[in-house]
Amino acid sequence: MLTVSRLTCSRDERVLFRDLSFQLQAGEMMQIEGPNGAGKTTLLRMLAGLSQPEEGEISWQNVAIHRQRDLFNQQLLYLGHHPGVKSVLTPFENLAFYMAVQGGGEQDAIWDALAQVDLVGFEDVPVAQLSAGQQRRVALARLWLTRAPLWILDEPLTAIDKSGVAKLVALFYRHVEAGGMILLTTHQDLDTQAGKLRKLRLPGDGVAVC
Numbered sequence: 001m002l003t004v005s006r007l008t009c010s011r012d013e014r015v016l017f018r019d020l021s022f023q024l025q026a027g028e029m030m031q032i033e034g035p036n037g038a039g040k041t042t043l044l045r046m047l048a049g050l051s052q053p054e055e056g057e058i059s060w061q062n063v064a065i066h067r068q069r070d071l072f073n074q075q076l077l078y079l080g081h082h083p084g085v086k087s088v089l090t091p092f093e094n095l096a097f098y099m100a101v102q103g104g105g106e107q108d109a110i111w112d113a114l115a116q117v118d119l120v121g122f123e124d125v126p127v128a129q130l131s132a133g134q135q136r137r138v139a140l141a142r143l144w145l146t147r148a149p150l151w152i153l154d155e156p157l158t159a160i161d162k163s164g165v166a167k168l169v170a171l172f173y174r175h176v177e178a179g180g181m182i183l184l185t186t187h188q189d190l191d192t193q194a195g196k197l198r199k200l201r202l203p204g205d206g207v208a209v210c
């Protein structure tokens with residue numbers, strides 16, 4: 001369970017959110033909504049432990065995340081705006097590296113992940129030579145490899161074509177149905193399984209609405 005207690009954040013003297021509190025339980029997916037500049041990325045980075053809140057606390061399984069940094073990082077998959085893959089390596093090498101960091105696994109799993117994101121045939125091409133959408137797909141392929149229960153995904157559907165989006169959204173719902181947790185931002189409509197998606201709106205004026 002991820003617990004957010006009374007988080008406050010301002011940028012350039014503008015309050016993005018104030019006293020923000022919520023819990024995300026196993027089996028839940030929450031979409032952070034709001035206009036450009038409302039603070040969605042800022043909030044997700046904070047929840048991933050990449051920046052500190054001015055006030056408030058973030059806990060994972062009832063322990064503050066800054067007190068269990070390594071454990072929290074093992075339980076988390078964070079995908080930010082940038083693909084976060086090494087551009088001189090190939091898709092296969094990037095995913096093999098990710099598997100090794102996770103503690104190893106079968107090569108078949110890498111081929112399966114490459115197939116899921118339609119990159120079979122491009123596995124040996126340096127990432128720098130792939131299109132923007134393909135580079136994004138290399139990063140997203142980690143979702144098929146990870147064992148982390150908590151996914152924090154900033155605009156995961158950006159630059160992805162229609163069939164890719166459908167596959168990803170199906171994976172998101174499978175992950176939460178299996179007891180995982182997802183916090184994500186997207187400007188796309190995810191209401192394919194209404195009732196299973198919680199929403200948090202950041203209007204950008206400091207008053208968030210759950």
Ligand SMILES: Nc1ncnc2c1ncn2[C@@H]1O[C@H](COP(=O)(O)OP(=O)(O)OP(=O)(O)O)[C@@H](O)[C@H]1O
Pocket residue numbers: 011012016034035036037038039040041042043
């Ligand atoms: N490192 C920073 N220093 C100063 N201001 C920042 C910093 N990062 C973000 N901001 C400001 O904080 C506000 C919120 O930015 P953020 O990227 O969180 O918005 P967002 O809701 O994710 O927007 P978008 O939908 O455009 O991605 C913006 O006004 C931005 O200029």
